[in-house]
Amino acid sequence: MGRKHQIQITVNGEAHDLLVHPNKTLLDLLRYDLCLTGTKKGCDEGDCGACTVIANGKVVTSCLVLAVEMDGATLTTIEGLHKGDELHPIQQAFVDSGAVQCGFCTPGMILTTKALLDETPDPSEEEIKHYLEGNLCRCTGYIKILDAVNNAIKQMK
Amino acid sequence: MDNYSIVGKPIPHLDAVEKVKGNAVFTSDIKLNGMLFGKILRSSVPHAKIRNIDISQAVKLKAVRAVITSKDTPLVRYSISPTWADKLVLADQKVRYIGDEIAAVAAVDEESAEEALSLIRVDLEELPGVYDPFEAMQSEAPLLHDGIVSNISKTLRMECGSVAEGFARSDIIMEDTFKTHAQSHCSIETHCCVATCSATDEVNLWVTTQAPHPLRQRLAMTLKIDVAKIHIMTPFIGGGFGSKIDLEPAQAISVLLAKKTGKPVKIEHSRKEQFIATRMRHPTVTHLKFGVKHDGTIIAKQANVVMDNGAYNSHGPAVLAYNNVMFSTLYRVNNIKYEGRLVYTNKNWGGACRGYGDPQASFAQEVMLDMIAERINMDPIDLRLKNANIPNQVTANAVKITSCGLKECLTEARKVSGWRTKKAAGKKYRGLGIASMIYTGGGSIGSGLNYSGATMQMNPDGTLQLLMGALDIGQGSNTILTQMAAEIMAVEPETIRLTTADTDTTFPCMGTFGSRVTYCGGKAVVEAANGLKKKVLENAAEMLEANPDDLEMKNKSIFVMGTPEKAVTYAEIGASSFYKKKEPLVAHGYYNGPEVSPDFDPVTYKGYPAPALVFGTHLAEVEVDPTTGKVEVLNFVAAHDLGRAINPLLVEGQIEGGAVQGIGWSLMEDVKFENGEILNPNFHDYKMLTIKDIPKIIPLMIETIDPNGPFGAKGIGECAMVPTAPAIINAIYDAVGVRIKELPATSEKIFKGLKEKRSK
Numbered sequence: 001m002g003r004k005h006q007i008q009i010t011v012n013g014e015a016h017d018l019l020v021h022p023n024k025t026l027l028d029l030l031r032y033d034l035c036l037t038g039t040k041k042g043c044d045e046g047d048c049g050a051c052t053v054i055a056n057g058k059v060v061t062s063c064l065v066l067a068v069e070m071d072g073a074t075l076t077t078i079e080g081l082h083k084g085d086e087l088h089p090i091q092q093a094f095v096d097s098g099a100v101q102c103g104f105c106t107p108g109m110i111l112t113t114k115a116l117l118d119e120t121p122d123p124s125e126e127e128i129k130h131y132l133e134g135n136l137c138r139c140t141g142y143i144k145i146l147d148a149v150n151n152a153i154k155q156m157k
Numbered sequence: 158m159d160n161y162s163i164v165g166k167p168i169p170h171l172d173a174v175e176k177v178k179g180n181a182v183f184t185s186d187i188k189l190n191g192m193l194f195g196k197i198l199r200s201s202v203p204h205a206k207i208r209n210i211d212i213s214q215a216v217k218l219k220a221v222r223a224v225i226t227s228k229d230t231p232l233v234r235y236s237i238s239p240t241w242a243d244k245l246v247l248a249d250q251k252v253r254y255i256g257d258e259i260a261a262v263a264a265v266d267e268e269s270a271e272e273a274l275s276l277i278r279v280d281l282e283e284l285p286g287v288y289d290p291f292e293a294m295q296s297e298a299p300l301l302h303d304g305i306v307s308n309i310s311k312t313l314r315m316e317c318g319s320v321a322e323g324f325a326r327s328d329i330i331m332e333d334t335f336k337t338h339a340q341s342h343c344s345i346e347t348h349c350c351v352a353t354c355s356a357t358d359e360v361n362l363w364v365t366t367q368a369p370h371p372l373r374q375r376l377a378m379t380l381k382i383d384v385a386k387i388h389i390m391t392p393f394i395g396g397g398f399g400s401k402i403d404l405e406p407a408q409a410i411s412v413l414l415a416k417k418t419g420k421p422v423k424i425e426h427s428r429k430e431q432f433i434a435t436r437m438r439h440p441t442v443t444h445l446k447f448g449v450k451h452d453g454t455i456i457a458k459q460a461n462v463v464m465d466n467g468a469y470n471s472h473g474p475a476v477l478a479y480n481n482v483m484f485s486t487l488y489r490v491n492n493i494k495y496e497g498r499l500v501y502t503n504k505n506w507g508g509a510c511r512g513y514g515d516p517q518a519s520f521a522q523e524v525m526l527d528m529i530a531e532r533i534n535m536d537p538i539d540l541r542l543k544n545a546n547i548p549n550q551v552t553a554n555a556v557k558i559t560s561c562g563l564k565e566c567l568t569e570a571r572k573v574s575g576w577r578t579k580k581a582a583g584k585k586y587r588g589l590g591i592a593s594m595i596y597t598g599g600g601s602i603g604s605g606l607n608y609s610g611a612t613m614q615m616n617p618d619g620t621l622q623l624l625m626g627a628l629d630i631g632q633g634s635n636t637i638l639t640q641m642a643a644e645i646m647a648v649e650p651e652t653i654r655l656t657t658a659d660t661d662t663t664f665p666c667m668g669t670f671g672s673r674v675t676y677c678g679g680k681a682v683v684e685a686a687n688g689l690k691k692k693v694l695e696n697a698a699e700m701l702e703a704n705p706d707d708l709e710m711k712n713k714s715i716f717v718m719g720t721p722e723k724a725v726t727y728a729e730i731g732a733s734s735f736y737k738k739k740e741p742l743v744a745h746g747y748y749n750g751p752e753v754s755p756d757f758d759p760v761t762y763k764g765y766p767a768p769a770l771v772f773g774t775h776l777a778e779v780e781v782d783p784t785t786g787k788v789e790v791l792n793f794v795a796a797h798d799l800g801r802a803i804n805p806l807l808v809e810g811q812i813e814g815g816a817v818q819g820i821g822w823s824l825m826e827d828v829k830f831e832n833g834e835i836l837n838p839n840f841h842d843y844k845m846l847t848i849k850d851i852p853k854i855i856p857l858m859i860e861t862i863d864p865n866g867p868f869g870a871k872g873i874g875e876c877a878m879v880p881t882a883p884a885i886i887n888a889i890y891d892a893v894g895v896r897i898k899e900l901p902a903t904s905e906k907i908f909k910g911l912k913e914k915r916s917k
């Protein structure tokens with residue numbers, strides 16, 4: 001398993017000094033060590049996108065990243081989007097558009113959307129689809145997820 | 158038109174806010190003090206005798222707390238019905254597919270549990286395997302199970318009228334063979350469970366299930382534990398699609414490991430385990446023979462079906478029976494013959510999968526109808542209208558239909574899609590295809606059980622509480638059943654506190670499958686809410702010295718019609734009844750129907766007792782790339798007769814999700830086997846549709862207001878993917894003249910078809 005490494009990461013504005021095994025994924029660190037279980041494990045192989053978080057402004061599938069690689073990183077997980085009861089406009093749009101069914105893919109979908117809109121506030125349909133292609137959903141057929149993204153864009157203008 | 162203020166409104170899922178915040182707790186999020194991690198050793202060969210299992214090295218590992226084999230189990234076989242039981246939680250003498258459970262380990266962390274698995278020595282004597290159901294039916298084929306004389310697990314034979322006579326009277330006879338393939342459910346959440354078990358068998362199980370109450374029964378039987386000692390709790394469930402109905406070995410194993418160690422034990426499937434060792438859609442080979450008149454009247458139809466069961470039964474015999482019922486009940490045909498065989502093979506086994514044998518039936522029948530329409534030069538929609546079911550029909554196979562909107566589905570889909578104009582334009586490489594479906598709109602009492610229970614109470618402070626056995630796996634039943642209760646009690650749905658699917662606190666419910674929760678759960682909720690409303694009104698009448706019939710409910714208060722200023726509030730009523738009268742305000746509701754008619758045959762499901770039938774039509778517009786054979790679905794209309802849409806936003810979500818799952822099954826999703834091994838057990842090689850692949854979908858809700866359904870509603874969930882594949886296959890034929898009779902319709906198959914066509 002190897003020796004533990006010391007890393008420093010900031011998650012949702014909170015700084016953490018942690019000792020981690022070199023083989024621990026960022027996903028497991030978030031879910032098990034930091035108890036941020038909003039980030040989901042759907043495949044642990046980088047295929048489904050349920051574990052998506054934002055690291056240093058970029059979308060990452062946290063199951064494919066080792067926690068030690070994240071030393072010094074600033075992360076946003078789904079728990080860091082809303083302020084108390086006040087939802088982020090993307091979260092609100094997912095609720096209002098009926099884009100949430102079982103909700104297991106939802107955190108990843110929302111964070112991917114956030115990274116997209118941070119980078120491109122007014123994306124084309126093609127850009128939206130390109131960005132969200134790596135996030136699988138079995139319940140909605142994606143139609144209402146697209147509605148949600150478009151509604152969020154309108155709200156955030 | 159009924160004037161409802163909450164029923165029929167497109168409100169978002171009530172639990173969506175918790176889900177978008179990441180606060181919703183799923184089973185895999187549960188962590189208990191001292192919790193151990195369980196892992197399962199699975200067979201790596203498709204068929205073998207177990208000579209010996211040596212766990213001595215594994216138990217020596219420091220972090221290991223328990224290792225179990227079949228010797229630690231009561232060796233009770235299970236399936237969804239005791240009569241078909243053939244699966245042990247842990248194999249004792251034989252393994253029958255790659256993935257079969259052999260042993261299990263509990264350790265302090267996942268890595269140690271994995272390491273312990275690698276230290277278990279299993280001495281296997283490999284046996285010849287059989288992977289094709291037709292080969293498995295041969296007399297020399299290796300037999301999968303002890304004491305069987307053939308690998309045919311179930312044979313169904315049904316004839317209504319006389320097909321021989323019907324074919325003799327027909328103008329045209331058409332025959333062909335249609336094949337379907339395995340589909341994995343692919344809920345993004347994998348199966349997971351966390352168990353505690355005391356030395357005296359007091360069990361707590363948090364689990365990803367669609368059917369907590371039946372799971373409790375099955376667990377009790379399989380582990381020989383008193384059912385009353387088992388408490389099943391359902392956190393949020395990350396999708397099911399049928400995969401989470403039957404008992405999973407992991408669930409029983411987690412209980413056994415928890416008992417042996419005295420610690421909580423969690424088992425979470427990997428995605429690979431999800432593909433190789435949880436259920437999938439049964440592949441079928443269907444030979445059809447149809448006799449029709451020149452005017453399109455279907456005189457007789459006959460199906461011979463071979464269904465690939467895989468290694469164990471699970472739902473298999475019932476799925477075969479549903480394949481028969483749905484094939485036989487759709488359309489008005491007097492002479493029907495069905496023969497079906499369910500055959501064991503050394504592969505992962507089939508189970509319930511959205512549509513339960515119906516998509517396979519729909520594919521064969523609806524492609525056949527398209528071929529008939531072409532042969533008799535009739536519009537495929539007109540052919541279906543000619544033979545469509547009608548309200549209050551009793552079918553040849555003795556199924557009683559109440560409401561029926563099949564004709565409306567067909568005509569609306571035709572109108573909205575621009576069928577006639579587009580067909581007339583005949584744009585090159587573009588095509589339109591249509592297919593219809595029938596399914597249950599509220600489960601069935603075929604097994605003797607179709608129960609749902611609910612309790613509604615007004616607390617002393619006037620707040621309302623709804624407790625129901627029904628379970629929301631993402632489809633939205635928590636929202637729509639609350640809408641029904643809120644409509645009756647004249648409150649906003651979000652003000653009703655909800656407790657669902659906990660075997661200790663809610664009345665039993667069969668669970669979430671068979672498109673039954675809206676209907677059966679709804680009937681129970683409506684009865685409970687109406688019961689409570691009556692009591693509340695009686696209390697208010699006493700307090701207001703008025704007649705209960707003269708009262709109106711509004712804004713959580715009750716007053717004599719026309720005098721809202723003289724009102725009593727729900728809080729006053731709740732307090733008065735609870736404290737002064739000393740009568741808690743509570744009412745129960747229960748449904749377990751419909752009545753079973755004497756015509757019912759529990760083997761073939763002739764006389765299939767469903768509370769309501771639902772109908773639908775899918776209409777696909779595709780474009781085929783002639784150079785590659787690639788199909789693009791451009792537009793998709795999905796019309797469904799669902800009685801009444803309690804919540805149109807959620808219904809749209811069901812229809813869109815179903816259609817996209819159906820498109821995936823039609824064109825790309827395929828569990829690929831080679832000698833019993835699944836070659837693509839991951840999302841990289843097993844292709845689901847992504848957001849880039851989806852067409853424009855127009856959901857159409859045909860409201861037929863069922864006379865018996867709660868607020869006239871019927872189910873929708875499973876129905877939404879039933880006729881998708883044939884609609885697409887028929888559209889491909891319309892586009893390029895290539896008739897796909899074996900799913901999925903991959904680019905390769907279409908390209909090959911185009912090439913053959915060109916060379917003719």
